[in-house]
Amino acid sequence: MIRQILLYSALASQAISASAFELSPKSAVIDPQQLEQALEFNQTISKALAGKLKKRLMAAVKSGGLEAGIAQCKIAAPEISQQLQEEHPQVLISAGRTSLKTRNENNQASSWQAEQLQAFDRIKSKGREAGVRYRVLESKGKLAIESMSPIPTQGLCLNCHGSQLNPSLSAKLNELYPNDKATGYSLGDIRGAFVIRSWLQEQ
Numbered sequence: 001m002i003r004q005i006l007l008y009s010a011l012a013s014q015a016i017s018a019s020a021f022e023l024s025p026k027s028a029v030i031d032p033q034q035l036e037q038a039l040e041f042n043q044t045i046s047k048a049l050a051g052k053l054k055k056r057l058m059a060a061v062k063s064g065g066l067e068a069g070i071a072q073c074k075i076a077a078p079e080i081s082q083q084l085q086e087e088h089p090q091v092l093i094s095a096g097r098t099s100l101k102t103r104n105e106n107n108q109a110s111s112w113q114a115e116q117l118q119a120f121d122r123i124k125s126k127g128r129e130a131g132v133r134y135r136v137l138e139s140k141g142k143l144a145i146e147s148m149s150p151i152p153t154q155g156l157c158l159n160c161h162g163s164q165l166n167p168s169l170s171a172k173l174n175e176l177y178p179n180d181k182a183t184g185y186s187l188g189d190i191r192g193a194f195v196i197r198s199w200l201q202e203q
């Protein structure tokens with residue numbers, strides 16, 4: 001476990017032995033340059049998702065108030081993910097969000113993702129800034145790089161994820177998400193993470 005975490009956070013300065021990730025012998029080593037490129041690519045996608053989401057959320061709240069924002073939050077992430085795939089047809093991508101306390105259960109973290117989210121919280125609680133974490137995995141018969149970037153809670157987010165929600169908004173959220181766990185956050189808390197997976201091209 002410790003060895004894996006070290007690899008996740010290590011810089012891509014040396015070839016990564018795939019055996020550390022329990023991969024098939026066929027995929028023994030990933031070229032460090034390819035890994036670095038994939039990580040950079042994932043960051044581009046992550047930043048695009050973050051930027052586009054916030055823009056759509058702000059536009060919805062401005063024109064239709066917070067209730068319109070709720071509807072936007074539900075559809076925006078999958079739509080943007082689809083759009084990003086269309087913009088980068090050469091690479092298979094999956095882009096989404098997760099959290100230790102989800103509002104939509106479909107966003108629940110895998111066990112690896114939950115470990116990284118806990119690490120983000122630990123790093124944050126020590127007053128340091130959490131950075132990107134990644135792993136190499138085999139999925140759909142191919143190697144993929146999955147990376148996670150922390151999402152800090154900003155002022156806007158508190159309207160729907162904070163401790164004191166407007167009662168009618170809170171009622172609406174309860175109606176739509178009876179198992180909502182995503183409230184009680186404070187400014188600067190790590191609300192969750194963007195999760196980007198990109199599949200490596202055969203070389």
Ligand code: HEC
Pocket residue numbers: 054057066067068069070071073074075097098099101102103104105107151152153154156157158159160161182191192193
């Ligand atoms: C207008 C209300 C609203 C605002 C403002 C809002 N969110 Fe959300 N958020 C939601 C809803 C609704 C969902 C569930 C979306 C779905 O169904 O997938 C959600 C889901 C999420 C998720 C996915 C994980 C989960 O809990 O299901 C993250 C991460 C998240 N929000 C972060 C943020 C951040 C960061 C901000 C501020 C920049 C923010 N939200 C602002 C309503 C809001």
